[in-house]
Amino acid sequence: xxxxxxxxxxxxxxxxxxxxxxxxxxxxxxxxxxxxxxxxxxxxxxxxxxxxxxxxxxxxxxxxxxxxxxxxxxxxxxxxxxxxxxxxxxxxxxxxxxxxxxxxxxxxxxxxxxxxxxxxxxxxxxxxxxxxxxxxxxxxxxxxxxxxxxxxxxxxxxxxxxxxxxxxxxxxxxxxxxxxxxxxxxxxxxxxxxxxxxxxxxxxxxxxxxxxxxxxxxxxxxxxxxxxxxxxxxxxxxxxxxxxxxxxxx
Numbered sequence: 001x002x003x004x005x006x007x008x009x010x011x012x013x014x015x016x017x018x019x020x021x022x023x024x025x026x027x028x029x030x031x032x033x034x035x036x037x038x039x040x041x042x043x044x045x046x047x048x049x050x051x052x053x054x055x056x057x058x059x060x061x062x063x064x065x066x067x068x069x070x071x072x073x074x075x076x077x078x079x080x081x082x083x084x085x086x087x088x089x090x091x092x093x094x095x096x097x098x099x100x101x102x103x104x105x106x107x108x109x110x111x112x113x114x115x116x117x118x119x120x121x122x123x124x125x126x127x128x129x130x131x132x133x134x135x136x137x138x139x140x141x142x143x144x145x146x147x148x149x150x151x152x153x154x155x156x157x158x159x160x161x162x163x164x165x166x167x168x169x170x171x172x173x174x175x176x177x178x179x180x181x182x183x184x185x186x187x188x189x190x191x192x193x194x195x196x197x198x199x200x201x202x203x204x205x206x207x208x209x210x211x212x213x214x215x216x217x218x219x220x221x222x223x224x225x226x227x228x229x230x231x232x233x234x235x236x237x238x239x240x241x242x243x244x245x246x247x248x249x250x
Contacts, residue, residue, distance in 0.1 A: 002045060003099070008037040012095035027087050027203055036091035043096065050097035054110040057089035061118025064206060065125035075129075076210045083206035086118060116154060118202040120147040123222065126209055130219055139219065142226050149229040150200050156236050160245050169248055197232045199225060 013033055018024060025032075043053065060082055067078035090111070097103050127143020130136065164172055198204050205225070212221035240246065 002041055005037045005041065008040055008095065008099065012037065012040065012098045014098075017094070017098075025087055025090075025201070025203065027084070028091055032084075032088055032091050036088060036095060039088060040092050040095040040099070043092065044099065048096070050093045050100070050102060051104065051107050051110060053089055053093035053096055054107055054114060057086055057093060058110065058114035058117060060086040060089055061114050061202060062121060064118055064202060065121035068122065068125040068129055068209070073213070076213050079206050080210050083203045086114075087203055090114075112158065115202070116151060119154065119200060119205065120151050122202060122205050122209070123147045123150070123225070126218065126222055130222065139222070142222055146222070146226045146229060149226075149233060153200060153229070153233045153236055156233070156240060160240060163246055172245060196228055197236065200229065200232070 018029070018033060028036075064079050064082045064086065067075050067082055069075065070078065093107065093111070097107060123143040123146035124140070125143070127140040127146075130139040130143075161172060164170075199208060208221055208225070209218060212218045
């Protein structure tokens with residue numbers, strides 16, 4: 001018999017998952033975790049593996065950029081839907097893994113690959129969309145530049161774990177990093193008020209570009225994210241070096 005929704009929630013959505021600071025997206029907190037058990041329950045009898053759902057997440061994430069390549073509002077609306085579906089699959093793969101107690105390093109690897117692909121391809125698709133049949137070749141260049149900076153910025157978090165592993169330090173707990181009271185801590189607090197650093201995730205980028213399209217300001221949105229991205233990346237580096245993330249946990 002299929003598990004009930006309450007049984008699924010109890011086993012697949014423990015506090016250790018829903019209470020994560022850095023790994024749980026705000027859409028999951030707000031509404032996707034309310035929906036995901038129903039899709040998890042639907043997929044369990046099919047025998048699909050957690051990694052199989054992650055592959056669906058990867059394909060969905062890549063499809064966001066393909067949707068943005070479609071002309072008119074249809075492509076934009078499709079991209080909005082796919083960005084939400086990507087995050088839903090991102091919830092479900094872990095829920096199936098926890099229900100079946102089937103975990104693997106390959107699943108973590110594939111999850112990382114999926115987010116890198118999705119978030120790097122979106123600005124490239126926007127740059128190509130803006131160029132259209134014209135000769136504004138600098139726009140695809142800006143899209144590719146933004147994609148590169150996004151990959152670098154995402155890689156910083158993974159570099160922390162690599163640095164700790166190479167140094168023989170224990171795995172870093174998913175909780176808020178401790179930053180000494182300083183100018184950096186005050187700037188970090190300000191960044192949390194205006195969280196521009198979150199704009200480079202697939203859901204947020206899709207929302208920004210979709211609203212910009214509706215306002216006829218798609219090129220301006222791309223330019224803004226390109227200009228802001230080096231500042232965000234530099235701030236991310238300073239934040240990491242000023243925190244306890246590269247130190248032995250007490």
